[in-house]
Amino acid sequence: MTNPTAFDTPPGARAYPLRTARGEFAVVDMPAVADTEVKGVALMLPGFTGSKEDFNLVHESLAVRGYRSVAVDGRGQYESDGPTEDESAYTRAELARDVLAQAEALGAPVHLVGHSLGGQIARSAALLDHSPFVSLTLVASGPAQISVSQEQRVKLLRDALAVMTMAEMWEAIRAMGPPEEVGGPARGLGTQEQLRRRWLGTKPAQLRATGGQLCSEPDRVDELAALPLPFHVLSGARDDTWPVTVLDEMAVRLGAHRTVVPGAEHSPNLDQPLPTARALADFWDKHTR
Numbered sequence: 001m002t003n004p005t006a007f008d009t010p011p012g013a014r015a016y017p018l019r020t021a022r023g024e025f026a027v028v029d030m031p032a033v034a035d036t037e038v039k040g041v042a043l044m045l046p047g048f049t050g051s052k053e054d055f056n057l058v059h060e061s062l063a064v065r066g067y068r069s070v071a072v073d074g075r076g077q078y079e080s081d082g083p084t085e086d087e088s089a090y091t092r093a094e095l096a097r098d099v100l101a102q103a104e105a106l107g108a109p110v111h112l113v114g115h116s117l118g119g120q121i122a123r124s125a126a127l128l129d130h131s132p133f134v135s136l137t138l139v140a141s142g143p144a145q146i147s148v149s150q151e152q153r154v155k156l157l158r159d160a161l162a163v164m165t166m167a168e169m170w171e172a173i174r175a176m177g178p179p180e181e182v183g184g185p186a187r188g189l190g191t192q193e194q195l196r197r198r199w200l201g202t203k204p205a206q207l208r209a210t211g212g213q214l215c216s217e218p219d220r221v222d223e224l225a226a227l228p229l230p231f232h233v234l235s236g237a238r239d240d241t242w243p244v245t246v247l248d249e250m251a252v253r254l255g256a257h258r259t260v261v262p263g264a265e266h267s268p269n270l271d272q273p274l275p276t277a278r279a280l281a282d283f284w285d286k287h288t289r
Contacts, residue, residue: 040111082205145215
């Protein structure tokens with residue numbers, strides 16, 4: 001028998017296509033533990049090259065605390081469909097409207113959580129319409145474009161996608177070392193085959209478009225801070241995509257609750273899932289609608 005990985009659906013959770021006004025999106029949906037007071041619902045958005053499975057290790061802990069948590073593959077990510085080549089389908093505004101539709105389908109209001117790229121999509125959704133959201137948590141997601149070192153890696157990936165198939169890219173990624181958020185094998189995220197299936201399921205246009213957004217995202221923190229929402233900035237103790245000091249400064253500008261998870265890097269939900277789930281639930285407990 002193989003050892004379970006973060007790609008295995010947690011006991012009690014259900015994987016299914018969530019029907020929305022903007023199409024279907026693949027989700028992993030974990031209800032609150034039976035006989036527990038249901039405190040709220042969380043909608044969780046993964047990062048660049050990631051998927052809904054990136055949150056699998058936090059679902060059970062959140063369920064015990066009374067929260068239903070729903071992690072979603074965005075348009076063109078892994079098991080959610082999207083155009084293969086049309087990058088206009090993946091503009092930030094289009095992806096933000098998808099999030100609003102997902103929240104509506106879940107029966108908003110929801111606590112919104114976005115990891116890395118997912119955080120920047122989440123804030124765009126809140127800036128379009130904050131009313132479906134009880135709170136916004138940005139997990140390792142910074143105020144503007146990514147660091148120079150990560151920008152160089154993403155640009156290399158985008159250039160390669162212009163001349164290589166996804167299958168050819170997978171072999172190249174394995175050979176040269178992945179961008180930060182493709183670094184699953186080193187963290188025990190999943191087997192090589194699970195990670196390969198995720199990569200091949202993701203649409204090239206989605207990667208090209210969102211990669212470009214990560215390299216050119218403007219600073220929208222002041223706009224976000226003007227919204228009547230409670231904010232939470234959560235990160236690991238080390239981050240190469242947005243330095244921790246940058247995330248500290250962003251939290252101050254937002255007037256946000258700040259959590260630094262010891263022993264975690266760019267993906268605290270994978271590196272240290274238990275303290276990450278605890279920090280999320282502690283924050284949500286203070287902010288109910």
